[in-house]
Amino acid sequence: MKVIVPLAGKGTRLLPLTKRVPKPLVRVAGRPVMDYVMDAVQGLDVDELIVITGHLKDVVERYIVEQYDIKATFVEQKTLDGTAGAINLARPYVDAPVLIIFVDTVFEADLSLINRVDADGIIWVKEVEDYQRFGVIVTDAGGYMTRIVEKPSTPISRLANIGLQYVRDWKALFDGIAHVLQQPPGKGGEYYLTDAFQYMVDRGRRLLAAPVAGWYDCGKVDTLLETNQHLLEHGRARIPSGPRLRCTIVPPVYIEDGVSIQDATVGPNVSIEAGSVVTESTITNSILGRNVRVVRGTVKDSLVGDDQTIEGKVVQQSVMDAGETAPAR
Numbered sequence: 001m002k003v004i005v006p007l008a009g010k011g012t013r014l015l016p017l018t019k020r021v022p023k024p025l026v027r028v029a030g031r032p033v034m035d036y037v038m039d040a041v042q043g044l045d046v047d048e049l050i051v052i053t054g055h056l057k058d059v060v061e062r063y064i065v066e067q068y069d070i071k072a073t074f075v076e077q078k079t080l081d082g083t084a085g086a087i088n089l090a091r092p093y094v095d096a097p098v099l100i101i102f103v104d105t106v107f108e109a110d111l112s113l114i115n116r117v118d119a120d121g122i123i124w125v126k127e128v129e130d131y132q133r134f135g136v137i138v139t140d141a142g143g144y145m146t147r148i149v150e151k152p153s154t155p156i157s158r159l160a161n162i163g164l165q166y167v168r169d170w171k172a173l174f175d176g177i178a179h180v181l182q183q184p185p186g187k188g189g190e191y192y193l194t195d196a197f198q199y200m201v202d203r204g205r206r207l208l209a210a211p212v213a214g215w216y217d218c219g220k221v222d223t224l225l226e227t228n229q230h231l232l233e234h235g236r237a238r239i240p241s242g243p244r245l246r247c248t249i250v251p252p253v254y255i256e257d258g259v260s261i262q263d264a265t266v267g268p269n270v271s272i273e274a275g276s277v278v279t280e281s282t283i284t285n286s287i288l289g290r291n292v293r294v295v296r297g298t299v300k301d302s303l304v305g306d307d308q309t310i311e312g313k314v315v316q317q318s319v320m321d322a323g324e325t326a327p328a329r
Contacts, residue, residue, distance in 0.1 A: 001114075003046050003099045005037075006086040008054025008077035011104070013220040016324040017305045022056040024103045025063060026218065026303075028287065029231035029254050029271050030238075033218045036231075037103045038068055044099070044111060046070065050090040052077050082190030084180045091174050098170050100193075102163030106227055108214035114166050119144070120205040121167040123197065125159040126215040134160035135194045137209045145207040148194045150186075161194065162215045172200050221303055221319060221328035228287055229269040250284075264294075273306075281310075301328070 011023030018026070024034040049072040053060050061074050075089045087100060099114070109124050123145060125137055136157040138147040149156060167173045176196030185191055201207055216230055217223035232252035239249055240257050249255075250267030258274040265282045266272070272283070275291035283299045289306035297310040304310070305321030317328045 001044060001046055001097050001099055002048050002050055002090075002094055003041060003101060004050045004052070004087060004090045004094075005101050005103055006052040006077075006083065007060055007103065008052050008080060008086060009104075010055045011219070013329045014224070014303065014319055015329075016326055017303060017319050017321040018055075020056075020322060021305070022060050023219070025059065026224070027271075027273070027289065028106070028218060028224060028228045029236040030256065030273060031236075032063070033106060034063075034103045035067075036106045037101055040107065040109065040111060041099065041101070044114070046099075047096070048073060048093065050075065050093050052086045052089055054078075054080065080190075081185065082188075083193035084177050084191035084196055087193055087196075088174070088177045088181060091177075094170055094174070096170065097166065097168045098173070100163075100165045100167070104217070104219040105163060106214075106216040106218060106231070107162060107164055107212050109164060109212040110210070111166075113208075113210055117208055117210075119208045120169040120172065120200065121165065121197075121207045122210050123148075123207055124162055124164040124212050125209045126162050126212050127158045128160045129158070131155055131158045131160065135192075136160055139209045143209055145197065145201055145209050147201075148198055150192060150194060159209055159211075160215075162212060164212070165193075165197075169200070169205055172203070172205050176200050221317070222301075224303065225269065225285055225287065225301060228271055229285070232269060232271070303328075 007024050011018035025032040049070050051074050053074050054077045064072050077086050135150045137145050137159045138157045140146050176199035179199050180191050180195045216227035218227050237252040238254045245262045247261045248265045253267040254271040256274040259272050260277045263280045264278045269285045270283050272288045273290040278294045280296045281294045286299045286302045288304045291307045292304050293309045295311045298314045300316045302315050302318045308320050319326050
């Protein structure tokens with residue numbers, strides 16, 4: 001099996017941090033989002049990772065080569081023409097079934113279904129309330145896809161496509177992508193991979209819609225912080241031993257060794273990485289990177305990149321990096 005990972009997007013909803021950090025390498029509960037995704041594919045018979053790069057591609061390539069013990073091929077998406085265009089770039093390297101993973105989410109899915117289900121493919125889904133934000137899947141009585149509709153105005157389905165798909169019939173997938181790329185593009189000049197899935201189903205292929213136990217979005221600030229909270233509540237919480245002067249820790253938190261906290265309140269739902277200093281301050285529901293210095297300040301509902309200084313001010317519902325602060329989007 002090949003694993004295709006599209007990573008070309010710029011992560012604009014996490015600016016200014018994503019000017020410097022590729023979206024899949026933004027850290028949540030002390031680890032890059034991509035690490036959680038790669039954990040999920042361990043144990044599968046993967047012989048190659050095909051990575052579609054773009055924004056900050058050198059940073060992405062270096063990280064993958066250094067961190068993961070897997071053959072990786074990198075292909076640059078020079079024109080951001082949508083998900084179908086991205087996956088089409090992998091075509092010369094695919095000669096086996098594919099697992100497609102969009103790595104701006106953390107998911108809890110039973111990937112062993114790949115070896116147990118007699119279908120042409122599997123699309124993992126999560127039932128959502130805000131169905132208008134997603135591509136949703138309509139299924140038959142057996143749970144197989146009949147239609148996929150992008151951002152419907154009426155609740156024809158609440159089963160959101162989460163960006164995790166297995167396609168056994170890879171030839172039919174690329175036939176579908178070729179068909180999509182011959183049509184006029186959709187909104188924003190983009191071609192959608194979901195249209196290729198519809199093409200497959202319309203020609204008799206069977207794609208199972210399989211529910212996930214959990215799906216946690218890391219693409220924008222509020223949902224990234226919700227993912228951080230979930231991970232802290234399910235095994236990633238950490239409070240190092242050692243002296244802390246006149247401080248209050250409100251679990252769950254993830255605090256690395258080498259963090260200095262004095263006369264401060266930290267938590268709940270806070271991650272702070274090594275080298276950071278928090279003095280006479282309050283930190284709640286936020287992620288602070290490495291070597292962050294907060295003195296007589298308040299940080300709430302925010303994402304703070306490495307090497308930032310917050311002194312005598314309030315940072316709330318914001319992203320801060322490289323001396324810039326932007327409101328959360």
